[in-house]
Amino acid sequence: MRIDFVSDISCPWCAIGLHSLELALARLGDTVNVDLHFQPFELNPDMPPEGADAVAYLARKYGTSAEQVAQSRRRIVERGAEVGFAFGNRTRVWNTFDAHRLLHWAGLESRQRELKHDLLRAYHCDDENPGAHDVLLRLAGSIGLPLARARSILESGEFGAEVRRQQAYYRGLGIDSVPSVIVDGQHLIQGGQPPEVFEQALRELATA
Helix, strand or coil, X not given: XXXXXXXXXXXXXXXXXXXXXXXXXXXXXXXXXXEEEEEECCCCCCCCCCCEEHHHHHHHHHCCCHHHHHHHHHHHHHHHHHCCCCCCCCCEECCCHHHHHHHHHHHHCCCHHHHHHHHHHHHHCCCCCCCCHHHHHHHHHHCCCCHHHHHHHXXXXXXXXXXXXXXXXXXXXCCCCCCEEEECCCEEEECCCCHHHHHHHHHHHHHC
């Protein structure tokens, strides 16, 4: 069973959704053999390198008040705790395109899942900039990816066209919110669903 997990590093529900999906996969055990791939999606593609204040940006983007942003944040923290993801105090929103380029390469090196987890943790737990090259290089090195190659990719813009192409492909399928979990290229599960929802859907698809 192939699962394409379409998501952005800056999306808190993607962090929740990934951990929820992994809990479901752990419960399924050997019942389902899964080939998991991470596909790029940018929530804020026009975000400049200097980023933006998180509360002000989200309130402006969604037309809500600072208090409503805080309420949403509390709900996200609670849902994260339920699936074992401890959100920290994220103060800024950053551009994630270079992180997606590095993730594309990590997939070719069979290290995509580790890098995805580290990027989510750096951004949502440690308030780090996932677009900063020093952060990306440190995370790449921490999972054993060759630093010289990682630096070359970041400095050259390599894999940018591939990321753009993948983003366009999934938008062409009608994906306009994340996380979007696509099973075997046919079945869509959207949102940061509870583990029970993922478990039931995957069990049914595996026996269909």
